[in-house]
Amino acid sequence: MSNKKPTNGPEPVKHGFQNFEFAAADIVLAVSFNTAGNRAILCSADHKIRVYNIDGNTAWTLADVWRGHDAEVLDVQWIAPSLGPFFATIGGDNKFKIWREEPSQLYKSGRRFRCIYSQSAPNHGSYVSFGTKTIYHNIFLATLTHDGLLSLLQPEDSESESLTSWSQKDSIYPFGSHPRGTEARFRLSIQQSEGPASNALFAGIDANALSLAVSAMSSIKIYRAFRQSGNYQFYEMHDMHTDTALINDIAWAPGCLRPYDVIATACDDGTVRVFRVDTPHDSDGSSRAPVAKSLQPPGPPRKSSIAARNAPSGIGAGLAGMSRTSAPRRDMVNEVKHESRQVAILEHEDKQPVWKLKWFHDGSTLASTGDNGKVYMWRENIGGYFVEFAETEPA
Template identity: 70%
Template structure:
């Protein structure tokens, strides 16, 4: 659902979502589409992974099913890698696994997908959430354990992804003893680079931006290299805590950082136990007055007469003139580059702009953005999928919902 565009989502909401028999012997705990929306991977409490491929427009064909972990599988995600199709899983057996299709084996053989990397957490506590981020041909992984240990990894071999090294580890909320239900969740900002206001404030293009939640708290981290003013890809990333925000009392079950560049600031959605979805806006004010900046400072383009009079009295259209946004970014580039060395000190501000609640409130467990960040899907204990978007007036509204029946 998070990989379809706005027009397709509207059509799906109108006609209802397609259902198919997944054949799992126990509850399906997570599902994930690949980047093209032609393949879906399911994981379930019966320890098995199932991958389906679309056949035509209205049917899904099982490609393979196999035992992926020695316990229930908690989450599954396709990686946004440009090198091929990979997906990862975490299970209650304290394992993180990365899978790749092996075309030398037949479909439905139970061996079509091969585990190319497996890791257990260093503190022997199960992983509860993970995410991935691709910057051009570089892929990064972040994962957090049940007691709150956050790790950032990069591949030793960027092409095969068969071995990974740990870049940094932190406890973003301090150490939580085993048995404490803090509901740790994380979400990468998936756009190619930071939003425009963050760039203007001094956050580098290769910065890894990550939101981490626990209880009713969300923290924003930027993983920066020691010298962000350099364009070199050498040097390890380090986590810096940038901002801290809270719901009032609602416990957070999941978070999702909006992708795309539709807005000059960042938007984060939180699925909450009180039956609501909270929408937060996070900005990086860069104006001299330090105000909460909601718009890009745009430089005015030069007047047409400055480009020279038309020849022969004929009318003309100015070409290659920089747009307002382009001129504004170009005019700020030198000042921005000078500040990147202090990127970890960039000021962040946030505010809760919406509390979304359906007519039948029930705990919300999942939130997913459409690939361009234009709409948000949520689902929970009421068994329905709700679709939300921001109206032209700035108000968040529900524009569709569906249920299994």
């Protein structure tokens, strides 16, 4: 006779790790959770995308699985949460794709999510990193290719919620020419706060500027994109380094509680290096004109790059006449000074390479993972010190 006591009501919530039903047949390369935390996307080396829903806060169940790319699916991110269930992926087939849920289709039918936009990487390269940012209904997309091309795009119709057509606003090579066969480990991260940090605003950065960090090898560059004559343009603001540690991932901390910015890097030497970026200023900035309004780009006005040769969306426009080794634009170091310093070196115990970083929404908690499969979690304490508060390992 069983001694198990009968229970009335739902089963208790299970804590700890859970194996996903019908998990990938090959290595999982990226995971993205939606804002509510009740839906997750897994992309893997078996060319497939898997979407899971949480069932009554107790278990994750498969919603749909399908072949998303003709090669490994390298990265995935939810985008534009205010518009609905959209997400984007990049694959080893040189494609960037945007997907939208079709409620009329059945779950597990392979057709629940439909590709509404697909774009090949310019110059016959491949996408290695991308990031998105949504401010109210304004959506921005930044992409980075294997040869180092950084591009900024927006939907062609800002009033539309379809996201089926995009136009390129600007493209540059932050680190110059990188021919095929070289591995520079390019990565990018967009600042997710509504606007620049308060000190940056006081120093003269326009409130509508976009901020992002780009890394290659052991170098990190900070860019601000300012709106000029209807188009955004990239300007390099600062350059910093991790000594000799090679960078595998980069993450700009969200949140607006700090008056300065924090950027973390996942490095090949088994460390997570955290940088503080300041924009010193002499006053509250009330008498200083924003940089975006005072900037006068050299040379004649730039032509819009919307009319692409082979891509209606305009992502490849203007690339034919663009030189990878052309002189850089007038830097803005004299306009707004940026200073950086390394404030923390967080070590994985086995010194194995760290591959992925993710900031929590509060901007003070960071998760990292490496070759050993463990997830390390770090928290910033009062005084700006980062300490490890959790270390988890799948059963």
